[in-house]
Amino acid sequence: MKGIARKLGESRGEPEWLIELREEAESYISKAPFPLEIKPLELETYDPMGKGDVELPEIKSLDDIPDNIREMLIKMGVPEYEWQKILGLIQVDTSSQVTSFKEYFEKQGVVVMSLLDALKTYDWLQDYAFRLMPYKTNKFAAYHTAYWNGGIFMWIKEGAKIAYPLHTYFLITEGALAQADHALIIADKGAEATFVEGCTAPPLVRFSAHIGATEVYVKKNAKVKGIVLQNWPEYVNTRPYTNVQVEEGGEIEVAVAILGTGKSAGRYEEIHLKGKGAKATVHSISFVKREEYLDDVIKIYLEAEETSGLIQTKGVIRDKGISNSYTHIESDQGACFSKGHIECSGILLNSGGAHTTYPGVKSISPSSELTHEAYVGKISEDSLSYLMARGLSEEEAMALLVKGYIEPVTKHIPFEYLKEINRIAELVAKGGF
Amino acid sequence: MFEVKNLHVSIGETRKLRDINLNVKPGELHVIMGPNGSGKTTLAMALIGHPRYKIDTGKIILNGEDITGIPMHERTRKGLFLSFQHPVEIDSLRYLTFLLEALKKNGKSPDVEWIKRVFEKMGLSEEFLQRNVNSGFSGGEKKRAELAQMLLLSPKYAILDEPDTGVDVDSMKFIAGAINESLSRGTGIILITHYARILNEIGKGFHVHILAGGEIKAEGGPELAEKVEKQGFGE
Numbered sequence: 001m002k003g004i005a006r007k008l009g010e011s012r013g014e015p016e017w018l019i020e021l022r023e024e025a026e027s028y029i030s031k032a033p034f035p036l037e038i039k040p041l042e043l044e045t046y047d048p049m050g051k052g053d054v055e056l057p058e059i060k061s062l063d064d065i066p067d068n069i070r071e072m073l074i075k076m077g078v079p080e081y082e083w084q085k086i087l088g089l090i091q092v093d094t095s096s097q098v099t100s101f102k103e104y105f106e107k108q109g110v111v112v113m114s115l116l117d118a119l120k121t122y123d124w125l126q127d128y129a130f131r132l133m134p135y136k137t138n139k140f141a142a143y144h145t146a147y148w149n150g151g152i153f154m155w156i157k158e159g160a161k162i163a164y165p166l167h168t169y170f171l172i173t174e175g176a177l178a179q180a181d182h183a184l185i186i187a188d189k190g191a192e193a194t195f196v197e198g199c200t201a202p203p204l205v206r207f208s209a210h211i212g213a214t215e216v217y218v219k220k221n222a223k224v225k226g227i228v229l230q231n232w233p234e235y236v237n238t239r240p241y242t243n244v245q246v247e248e249g250g251e252i253e254v255a256v257a258i259l260g261t262g263k264s265a266g267r268y269e270e271i272h273l274k275g276k277g278a279k280a281t282v283h284s285i286s287f288v289k290r291e292e293y294l295d296d297v298i299k300i301y302l303e304a305e306e307t308s309g310l311i312q313t314k315g316v317i318r319d320k321g322i323s324n325s326y327t328h329i330e331s332d333q334g335a336c337f338s339k340g341h342i343e344c345s346g347i348l349l350n351s352g353g354a355h356t357t358y359p360g361v362k363s364i365s366p367s368s369e370l371t372h373e374a375y376v377g378k379i380s381e382d383s384l385s386y387l388m389a390r391g392l393s394e395e396e397a398m399a400l401l402v403k404g405y406i407e408p409v410t411k412h413i414p415f416e417y418l419k420e421i422n423r424i425a426e427l428v429a430k431g432g433f
Numbered sequence: 434m435f436e437v438k439n440l441h442v443s444i445g446e447t448r449k450l451r452d453i454n455l456n457v458k459p460g461e462l463h464v465i466m467g468p469n470g471s472g473k474t475t476l477a478m479a480l481i482g483h484p485r486y487k488i489d490t491g492k493i494i495l496n497g498e499d500i501t502g503i504p505m506h507e508r509t510r511k512g513l514f515l516s517f518q519h520p521v522e523i524d525s526l527r528y529l530t531f532l533l534e535a536l537k538k539n540g541k542s543p544d545v546e547w548i549k550r551v552f553e554k555m556g557l558s559e560e561f562l563q564r565n566v567n568s569g570f571s572g573g574e575k576k577r578a579e580l581a582q583m584l585l586l587s588p589k590y591a592i593l594d595e596p597d598t599g600v601d602v603d604s605m606k607f608i609a610g611a612i613n614e615s616l617s618r619g620t621g622i623i624l625i626t627h628y629a630r631i632l633n634e635i636g637k638g639f640h641v642h643i644l645a646g647g648e649i650k651a652e653g654g655p656e657l658a659e660k661v662e663k664q665g666f667g668e
C-alpha cells in the first residue's frame with residue numbers, strides 16, 4: 001500500500017508535517033502488532049483511499065429508505081425527524097444551518113471545525129493531534145494515522161461552560177462516517193462540556209470497516225462528559241480507539257452504550273490521569289446478541305497523587321453473542337493516595353453465547369488502593385417466578401429485570417437517549433431482535 | 434368461590450400432596466396448619482401455578498373457571514395472590530418500579546401516593562420503595578411488604594404462606610390488620626401458619642385444615658387450632 005498516504009495527504013492539501021507523519025505510519029503498518037485484546041482485521045482488504053465497499057441504495061429522501069432499515073427504526077421507536085440525521089441525509093458541512101451553529105458556538109467559546117481546517121489554521125495543534133495515540137501503539141493506530149480521512153476538531157476555550165451536549169457525530173464536517181475518522185477534543189482550563197458521539201440507531205454506512213480514533217485533552221480543572229452510543233449495522237467491523245489525558249483537578253466521565261456491535265467491534269479506551277486530583281469514571285453497557293462480537297477494553301492509568309478511577313461495565317448477552325470485557329486500572333510510583341475500583345459483570349439471557357471478564361489492577365504505589373469485583377450469571381429463576389407471581393409474563397419479567405440490571409449505568413445517560421436504550425433492552429430481553 | 438378438587442401434586446418424580454380438597458368463599462378465612470415438611474408450601478406453590486410443582490390430577494377452579502393449566506401470571510391477573518414464605522431478594526430492581534409494573538399488569542392504577550399510604554399503613558416508610566425488591570429487608574419487613582402488596586392488588590383470593598413466622602409483636606399487629614382488612618373487603622384467604630397467636634387477632638370465625646404427610650388429616654373450627662397449639666400434631 002506504499003505511497004497511498006502521501007497521495008491522500010496531498011490531495012487534501014495537508015501541511016507537510018502531517019503528510020510525513022502519514023508516511024511514517026504507513027511504512028510501520030506491516031511491522032506493527034495487533035493489540036493483544038482486540039480481534040485482528042485483515043486491513044489489506046480495505047481501500048484506504050476511502051472508496052466504500054458496501055453497496056447501498058441511493059437515498060435521497062425518506063421514501064428511499066430500504067424496508068429492513070425502516071422496520072428497525074420503527075421497532076426502536078426512533079422519532080421520524082431523527083431519521084434524516086441517522087441516514088446521513090443532512091450534509092452538515094454545506095448547510096447554512098451549520099454556519100449559524102458555528103457562529104453561535106463561537107460566542108460561547110467553542111470552536112468547531114473540520115480537523116483538516118483546524119490543522120491548517122492552528123500551527124500549535126501539531127503538539128496535540130495524533131500525539132495521544134502514537135502510530136507505533138499498534139496496527140490499528142498505524143493504519144489510522146496513515147489513512148485517516150475525515151474528522152472534527154472541538155475546542156472548548158478556557159472557562160467556557162457549555163450547558164447543552166455537543167454532537168460530534170452529526171457535526172463531522174467532511175466525509176461523514178469516513179472509514180477512519182479522527183476527533184480531536186480540547187477542553188481548556190476550567191472548561192465544562194458534554195459530548196455525544198454516535199446515535200442509538202444503526203447508521204447506513206458505505207464501509208465495512210471503521211478504524212476511528214478520538215483524542216481528548218482535559219486541561220486543569222476542566223470537566224468533560226462523554227456519551228458514546230453505538231449501534232452498527234450487521235455488515236460492519238469497527239475498531240475505535242480513544243485516548244484521554246487529564247490534567248490537575250480535571251475530570252472525565254464517560255458513559256458508553258453499545259447497542260449493536262455490527263459484525264465485530266473492538267473498542268479501546270485509555271485514560272491517563274496526569275495531574276493531582278484528576279478523576280475518571282467509565283460506565284459501560286453492551287448488548288451482544290445474534291452473532292455479534294465485542295472486545296471492550298477500558299484502561300485507566302493513575303499517574304499523579306490523589307487521582308481516582310472507576311470502571312463499571314455490564315454486558316447483556318443473548319443467542320450466539322460473544323463479549324469480552326477487559327478492564328484495567330494501574331497506579332504508578334507517583335500516584336500516592338490514589339484510588340481505583342473496577343466492577344464488571346454480565347448476564348446471559350439464554351445459552352449459546354459467552355461473556356468473559358478480565359478485570360485487572362496493578363499498583364507500585366503503596367498508598368494506592370485498587371480493588372475489583374466481577375461476576376457473570378444469568379437472570380435468576382426465582383426472581384422471574386416472583387415477578388410472574390405478581391402478574392408479569394415471563395417476557396415482561398425478563399425485560400424488567402434486564403432494565404433493572406443496567407440501571408446503574410443508564411442513569412448516567414441523558415434522558416433523551418434513555419427511552420431508546422430501554423426499548424432496545426426490552427427487545428433484547430424478549431428476544432425480539 | 435375458589436375450589437380445589439382432588440388435587441395431587443408432585444415435585445420431580447415424588448408425589449408430595451394427595452387428594453387435597455378446599456372450598457373458599459369470598460371473605461372466608463381458611464387456616465392450614467401442619468408439621469414442617471408436610472407440604473403446605475407445596476400446596477401454595479401449586480395453587481399459584483409455579484412450574485416446579487406438577488399437578489398430576491385434580492382441578493383448581495376460580496369463580497367457576499378452571500385455572501388448573503394456566504400460567505402463573507394469568508392466575509394472578511385473574512385475582513389470585515400468593516404471599517411467599519421466603520420472598521426472593523432482587524438486587525437490581527427497585528421496589529417502586531416493580532410495584533408500578535405489577536399494578537399496571539393487574540389493571541390497577543399505578544398511583545405512587547396510594548402506594549406510599551399503603552406501605553405506611555404496614556409500618557414501612559417510603560425509603561423501602563426506593564430500595565431494591567426485598568433486598569436487605571429484615572424477615573418481618575419482607576412479610577409486611579408482601580401483605581402491603583396484597584392490599585394494593587386486592588385479589589379475590591389470597592394464599593398467605595406463614596406471614597407470621599419470625600415477626601415481632603408489632604409486625605404481627607400490622608399483618609393481622611392487613612388480613613382483617615382484606616377479609617372485610619371480601620377477599621377469601623388461605624392462611625398457612627404454625628401459631629394460634631395470629632388467629633387471636635382475627636375478628637371473625639374461620640376454618641382449620643390440618644395437613645400432614647401431604648394429606649388433609651383433620652378439619653374443624655378455631656378449637657382445632659387451639660388443640661394443635663396445646664398438643665401439637667401427635668394424634
Ligand SMILES: Nc1ncnc2c1ncn2[C@@H]1O[C@H](COP(=O)(O)OP(=O)(O)OP(=O)(O)O)[C@@H](O)[C@H]1O
Binds near residue numbers: 444449469473485518
Ligand atoms: N424443590 C424440591 N425438591 C425436592 N423436594 C422438595 C422441594 N421442595 C420441597 N420439597 C420437599 O417436599 C416436602 C414438602 O415441603 P414444603 O415446603 O411444602 O413443606 P412445608 O409444609 O411448607 O414446611 P415448613 O413448615 O417447614 O414450611 C418436604 O419434604 C420438602 O423437603
Ligand SMILES: [Mg+2]
Binds near residue numbers: 473518594
Ligand atoms: Mg413452607
